[in-house]
Each structure stands twice: as structure tokens, then as C-alpha cells.
Amino acid sequence: MSQDHSRSAEELMTPSADDHDIPHLLAPVAMSRQVLAAYYLRECKHIVELGGHKAPITPFLMHGPESVVSCDPKINPVETDTLHGKPCRVRHLAAKFQQIEFDVEPYDYGLVILGYSLKPYGDQRPDDMQLFDLIDHAKVTVIDYVHDFERADTQLPQVLERGTLREVCHIDIKLHDDVIAGLPYANRRILVLEPTALGHK
Numbered sequence: 001m002s003q004d005h006s007r008s009a010e011e012l013m014t015p016s017a018d019d020h021d022i023p024h025l026l027a028p029v030a031m032s033r034q035v036l037a038a039y040y041l042r043e044c045k046h047i048v049e050l051g052g053h054k055a056p057i058t059p060f061l062m063h064g065p066e067s068v069v070s071c072d073p074k075i076n077p078v079e080t081d082t083l084h085g086k087p088c089r090v091r092h093l094a095a096k097f098q099q100i101e102f103d104v105e106p107y108d109y110g111l112v113i114l115g116y117s118l119k120p121y122g123d124q125r126p127d128d129m130q131l132f133d134l135i136d137h138a139k140v141t142v143i144d145y146v147h148d149f150e151r152a153d154t155q156l157p158q159v160l161e162r163g164t165l166r167e168v169c170h171i172d173i174k175l176h177d178d179v180i181a182g183l184p185y186a187n188r189r190i191l192v193l194e195p196t197a198l199g200h201k
Contacts, residue, residue: 025053025180026054027175027178027179027180029175029176029180030055030175031055031060032173032175033114033188034055034060034114035060036142036171036190037060037190038062038063040140040142041110041112041140042063043063043110043139044108044110044140045066045067045108045109046067046069046109047067047068047069047070047112048102048104048109048110048111048112048134049068049069049070049071049111049113050097050111050112050113050118050131050134051113051115051118052071053072053115054074054075056070056072056075056092057114058078058083058090059084061083062084064083064086066088066089067089067090067091068090068091069093069102070092071092071093071095071096071099071100072096073094073095074094075092075094077094078090078091079092096119096121097130097131097134098121098124099121106137107138107195107198108139109139110138110139110140110141111135111138111141111142112142113141113142114142114143114144115144115145115146116144116151116152116155117145117149117151117152118131131159132159132162135159135165136164136165136195136197138195139194139195140168140192140193140194141165141192141194142191142192142193143156143191144188144189144190145188145189145191146184146187146188147187147188148184149185163196164195164197165193165195165196166193166194166195167191167192169192170189170190170191170192171189171190171192172187172188172189173188173189173190175188
């Protein structure tokens with residue numbers, strides 16, 4: 001899928017009610033997830049996002065990363081060389097992460113997964129070695145997920161119980177606005193992880 005050249009790269013990277021089919025994650029209160037994630041990614045030169053949908057992390061990154069890759073089958077495709085007026089290779093890829101070869105060096109990138117709900121790609125499980133490798137070799141990983149959501153409850157223990165990660169912190173949040181009120185998606189946790197291989201104390 002090619003980039004829509006009738007809209008600027010900045011417009012395509014910015015969430016819009018016109019092209020978003022998950023309105024409860026478009027409201028400003030829901031965007032606090034991206035703000036928090038961007039804070040914990042601030043020391044990462046390269047950013048990889050799995051599942052950016054129509055509200056990717058990219059416009060929230062204010063620290064001047066060198067590159068950003070966000071992939072989701074429903075994302076607006078974007079390829080540009082600037083972010084907030086600074087040099088940055090930005091690629092938004094309309095694809096599942098299993099279809100992409102990420103050109104990143106171990107411990108030189110931050111990984112973000114907001115709304116953890118990964119799905120299989122053909123016969124390939126979402127929680128396989130490709131995902132584990134991306135998480136284990138990220139300088140920091142930020143995961144946002146819904147409490148008591150079956151897919152997250154099933155997959156996340158397989159990520160966390162392998163002994164390769166250290167929890168930096170977790171932040172429980174409850175989103176309140178007219179769109180999300182009463183939905184099960186309002187109760188969420190943001191989880192920040194680092195690889196034990198880096199030897200953090």
C-alpha cells in the first residue's frame with residue numbers, strides 16, 4: 001500500500017476521527033498512553049512500534065530519534081526523512097510485524113506495543129521467537145494492555161516468564177471520557193521492561 005500523497009506526512013501520522021475505527025482510543029485521555037510511552041523511550045535513538053494502528057507513537061516522540069518504524073495492517077503508510085522539523089527516517093508500514101525484517105542493532109532501539117493484542121500471521125504464532133527476539137534485544141520495551149483481556153492474558157505470561165526481562169515499573173490507569181466510559185478497555189496497565197542481559201540493578 002502506497003502513501004496517500006494528497007495528505008502531508010504530518011497529517012498521516014496524526015490521529016484523525018475521520019479514519020479511525022477504534023474511537024475509544026482516539027480521545028485525548030487515551031492518548032496519555034502515547035505520552036507515557038514516549039517518556040520511557042526518550043533515550044532510544046531508534047524506535048520500533050508494533051501495532052500503531054491509526055494512532056502511532058511517532059508524533060509523540062519529541063526527543064529527536066534517528067529513526068521510527070511503526071507497523072500495523074491498518075496504519076496510514078508514511079515514509080519521510082523528518083520528524084518535528086529534525087532529521088529522522090520515519091516509516092509507517094501497513095503490514096504485520098511478522099512480514100518485516102527490522103534493521104536494528106541489539107540494545108540500540110526502543111520497542112513499543114500499545115494495546116497489546118497481537119494476532120497470528122498465517123501459521124506463525126504472534127508470540128514466537130521473532131517477537132521474543134525483538135523484546136529481548138530492545139533497550140527498553142513499553143507495553144500497554146487491557147486488564148482481563150483474553151489475548152493479552154494468554155500471551156503476556158509467555159513473554160514475561162522467560163527470565164530475560166526486568167520490570168522497570170508498571171502504571172495502572174483508568175480512562176474516563178464519554179467514548180470509553182463503561183467499556184472494558186478503560187482499565188489498562190502500562191508495563192516498562194528492560195532486558196536482564198544489560199545487567200541493570
